[in-house]
Every structure is written in structure tokens, then in C-alpha cells.
Amino acid sequence: MPPSIRVLSIDGAEAVRVSLTKLVNAEEDMETVGEAGSAQDAAREARNATPTVVLVDATMFEQGGTDDFQWLLRDHPGAKVIVLSTQDEPQNVNEAFEMGASGYVLKQAVDRELVPAIREVAAGGRYVDPELGAQLIAAEMAEQRRAEEDPLTDREREVLRLLALGHTNQEIAGKLYISVRTVESHRAHIMQKLGLSSRADLVRYALTEGLLT
Numbered sequence: 001m002p003p004s005i006r007v008l009s010i011d012g013a014e015a016v017r018v019s020l021t022k023l024v025n026a027e028e029d030m031e032t033v034g035e036a037g038s039a040q041d042a043a044r045e046a047r048n049a050t051p052t053v054v055l056v057d058a059t060m061f062e063q064g065g066t067d068d069f070q071w072l073l074r075d076h077p078g079a080k081v082i083v084l085s086t087q088d089e090p091q092n093v094n095e096a097f098e099m100g101a102s103g104y105v106l107k108q109a110v111d112r113e114l115v116p117a118i119r120e121v122a123a124g125g126r127y128v129d130p131e132l133g134a135q136l137i138a139a140e141m142a143e144q145r146r147a148e149e150d151p152l153t154d155r156e157r158e159v160l161r162l163l164a165l166g167h168t169n170q171e172i173a174g175k176l177y178i179s180v181r182t183v184e185s186h187r188a189h190i191m192q193k194l195g196l197s198s199r200a201d202l203v204r205y206a207l208t209e210g211l212l213t
Contacts (some may be wrong), residue, residue, distance in 0.1 A: 008051035058085030164206035
């Protein structure tokens with residue numbers, strides 16, 4: 001019986017792709033069906049290979065944003081994305097899931113965590129590196145406590161501050177190393193939470209809260 005899980009790896013470093021391929025191909029129920037060093041190459045590989053799971057380097061996923069990878073989520077709805085990252089902050093994990101990922105694995109833990117992550121998301125679940133589990137729970141609890149006093153997250157407050165200072169969505173994305181789509185999502189959440197309707201409202205709120213000092 002041929003392997004049931006078809007994996008596509010997207011990473012700008014060839015050495016990383018080779019390492020991922022070795023890990024995947026060592027499993028009887030998995031096979032690497034393509035490798036790509038860019039979003040453009042990935043689009044071609046995905047059309048030819050029809051992957052079950054796509055491994056994406058975090059820097060490519062965040063800086064290119066879902067605009068570059070929207071074709072993947074749209075044209076291959078059955079494919080699940082796992083983001084591979086060196087960043088272990090809860091905010092990075094949450095943003096990856098907001099952009100459509102189903103899994104998040106630290107690159108430093110790939111040897112032990114990649115295979116179970118692939119199997120979990122291929123089965124329709126979600127996977128977060130266990131090292132991040134306690135941090136995510138603690139962050140969620142802290143967020144719940146703070147939400148009683150302040151409805152905005154730290155990242156939303158930073159986006160609000162930059163918006164109030166006159167920065168464009170593109171400029172904010174560059175400053176915070178996130179995608180334009182994520183900035184737009186944060187902006188919409190801010191407006192909804194605060195009941196605001198214009199940039200002028202944002203500026204007034206930021207001034208009132210002392211975010212521009």
C-alpha cells in the first residue's frame with residue numbers, strides 16, 4: 001500500500017528541505033512529494049503533487065503572508081499547513097493559526113515533533129509543540145484576566161499605536177514582521193472591540209490611553 005500522507009516542504013534553505021525529506025521518508029505511512037524554496041515553486045509543486053500536509057518555514061509564511069499562500073488554502077482545501085519556526089512566543093503561534101495553519105513546530109524540536117505533528121494534522125487535528133503548551137495556557141489565562149480591564153491584546157495595542165501614528169498597513173506589517181493580512185485582521189478586531197469606525201477615532205483613543213507618548 002502506498003504511503004497515505006503526502007508531504008510538501010517549503011523552505012528557502014536547501015539543507016533544511018533535505019533534512020525534512022529524510023525525516024518524512026523514513027516513515028512508512030508518509031512520503032515527500034515535493035520541495036520548494038519559494039512560494040512560486042511551491043505553487044507548481046502543489047499542483048503536480050496534491051499534498052496532504054505542507055511544511056512551511058515561518059519566515060516565508062509570515063513575511064509573504066497568506067496573500068502568497070492563499071492559493072494553497074484555496075486550491076488545496078484538503079492540505080494542512082504546519083509552520084516550522086524558531087520563535088517560541090505564544091503570539092507567534094496564535095498568528096500562525098490565524099493565517100490558516102493547523103500545526104506549529106519549533107525547528108529545534110523537529111527531530112522528535114515533526115512526525116507526530118504531521119500525523120495529527122493529517123487526521124484533521126491541530127498540533128502545537130509540547131514545549132509551547134504551558135506557555136500558551138499561561139498566556140491565555142493572563143489574557144483573560146487582562147481582558148476584564150483592557151479588551152486589546154499587546155499586539156493589537158501596538159498595531160493601534162502605529163495606525164494612530166499614521167503608518168500604513170504595509171508599513172506596520174514590515175515593522176512587526178507579520179503579513180498585511182494579519183495587520184488588517186488586527187485592525188478589524190480593534191475597531192470591533194472598541195466600537196470605533198474611523199482612523200480619527202483610533203487616534204483619539206490612542207491619545208486618551210497614552211499610547212502616543
